[in-house]
Amino acid sequence: MEKTRKWRWGKNRWIVLALLILTIIAVNIYAPIQPHIQAAAENLSSEPLFTLPGIGDFYLTNTLVATILMDVVIIVIALIVRHTAKKDELAPKGLAGVFEMLVEMLYNMTESTAGKWAKKIFPWFATVLILVLFANLLKLIPGFETIGLLHHSAEGYEAQSLGGNWYTILNTKAEEGGYMVTPFLRGVSTDINFTLALAIIAVTMTQVIGFQANGFRYLEKFFNFRTIFKKPVFGLIDVFVGLLELISEFSKILSFTFRLFGNMFAGMVLMALVAAMLPVFMPAGIMLFELFIGVIQAYVFGMLTMVFMAQATQGHSAEEEHSNA
Amino acid sequence: MSGDIIEAAKFIGAGLAMIGALGAGIGIGLSVQGAVQGMARNPDTYGNLFTSMILGVAFSEAIAIYCLVIAFLMLFVL
Numbered sequence: 001m002e003k004t005r006k007w008r009w010g011k012n013r014w015i016v017l018a019l020l021i022l023t024i025i026a027v028n029i030y031a032p033i034q035p036h037i038q039a040a041a042e043n044l045s046s047e048p049l050f051t052l053p054g055i056g057d058f059y060l061t062n063t064l065v066a067t068i069l070m071d072v073v074i075i076v077i078a079l080i081v082r083h084t085a086k087k088d089e090l091a092p093k094g095l096a097g098v099f100e101m102l103v104e105m106l107y108n109m110t111e112s113t114a115g116k117w118a119k120k121i122f123p124w125f126a127t128v129l130i131l132v133l134f135a136n137l138l139k140l141i142p143g144f145e146t147i148g149l150l151h152h153s154a155e156g157y158e159a160q161s162l163g164g165n166w167y168t169i170l171n172t173k174a175e176e177g178g179y180m181v182t183p184f185l186r187g188v189s190t191d192i193n194f195t196l197a198l199a200i201i202a203v204t205m206t207q208v209i210g211f212q213a214n215g216f217r218y219l220e221k222f223f224n225f226r227t228i229f230k231k232p233v234f235g236l237i238d239v240f241v242g243l244l245e246l247i248s249e250f251s252k253i254l255s256f257t258f259r260l261f262g263n264m265f266a267g268m269v270l271m272a273l274v275a276a277m278l279p280v281f282m283p284a285g286i287m288l289f290e291l292f293i294g295v296i297q298a299y300v301f302g303m304l305t306m307v308f309m310a311q312a313t314q315g316h317s318a319e320e321e322h323s324n325a
Numbered sequence: 326m327s328g329d330i331i332e333a334a335k336f337i338g339a340g341l342a343m344i345g346a347l348g349a350g351i352g353i354g355l356s357v358q359g360a361v362q363g364m365a366r367n368p369d370t371y372g373n374l375f376t377s378m379i380l381g382v383a384f385s386e387a388i389a390i391y392c393l394v395i396a397f398l399m400l401f402v403l
Contacts, residue, residue: 039401109376255387262390265397300383307380 027279033157034276037269041191042182062183063191070134070188114310121309124205129302136294139187148183189264199256202305210312222246263297339396349389356381
């Protein structure tokens with residue numbers, strides 16, 4: 001901190017130039033192909049892992065592998081931070097310092113929105129935010145969506161051996177019996193199951209926290225029949241507004257799900273198309289954009305969870321006090 | 326022949342679905358405009374305004390994302 005660090009731009013730009021030239025050479029040797037894009041996660045195993053009666057088969061999908069990787073990364077980071085926190089330093093350095101900053105920032109945000117319910121809401125908010133953040137950022141690691149199993153495909157490409165059991169796909173269409181790649185890892189948020197599960201958890205816990213805060217009066221928000229006998233016209237409007245609230249509660253699940261899934265899947269498609277069409281330099285820009293979108297989407301998902309939970313704790317009683325005063 | 330028509334209709338439909346992004350673009354622009362004006366007039370409210378702005382942008386963006394999902398469904402699933 002005492003010494004101002006030297007600006008290393010002078011050295012780094014040569015690295016950037018070398019990488020650029022390397023990309024041009026690599027593209028000329030192995031021309032990129034446009035991958036097969038599929039909305040559902042690809043299966044890695046041809047046999048189902050297990051079968052639940054009435055629901056169906058469960059395959060080992062590439063997003064499941066990525067989810068496990070993400071979990072391992074989060075758990076390892078949590079253990080490192082715990083180890084550092086146990087030392088009881090005033091100002092933790094490195095990873096623990098970063099996470100202390102992050103958690104402190106998130107807690108202050110929760111406290112300013114949710115007030116006395118911050119302690120209840122904060123764990124959900126921080127968990128969702130950190131989970132989605134890691135899910136989105138892990139997608140940017142090289143090797144995601146590019147390294148995988150070869151499988152036969154009707155519109156496949158020819159494969160060339162790289163030695164051993166490794167092959168690469170060439171940019172020539174095979175007449176018959178071509179190959180396509182099923183990647184080992186695919187971005188976790190590009191699987192709709194992940195986002196749907198997270199959305200259901202977030203919305204369900206919103207209702208639970210609403211009940212904890214207001215008791216059964218929480219239901220008055222949705223079924224408001226109290227004013228209908230006093231003032232029939234406005235009471236009817238209140239009933240209607242309550243029904244709208246009920247519908248909006250379900251639409252929250254949908255919007256949570258498709259916001260994250262749509263953003264991340266759009267990013268994946270964009271990346272695949274641009275990498276096939278303009279393989280030099282342009283994918284780096286798209287990667288940067290993906291980084292930005294990933295962080296913003298994690299923030300938005302967590303933030304919305306927190307705001308909905310804070311709204312649920314306020315319930316109807318706050319409004320009544322206001323109108324009585 | 327009929328397969329080709331269906332293929333063409335998929336692309337046309339996906340293109341038409343994305344018209345919905347127009348409204349979301351206008352909405353995001355308006356909300357950011359309001360927030361930035363507020364920040365410029367009163368820089369102390371930066372934190373509050375930024376949070377509300379991100380929320381508003383997320384809600385408007387959701388509409389565009391619905392269009393995008395429909396377009397993707399037409400292109401890749403149907």
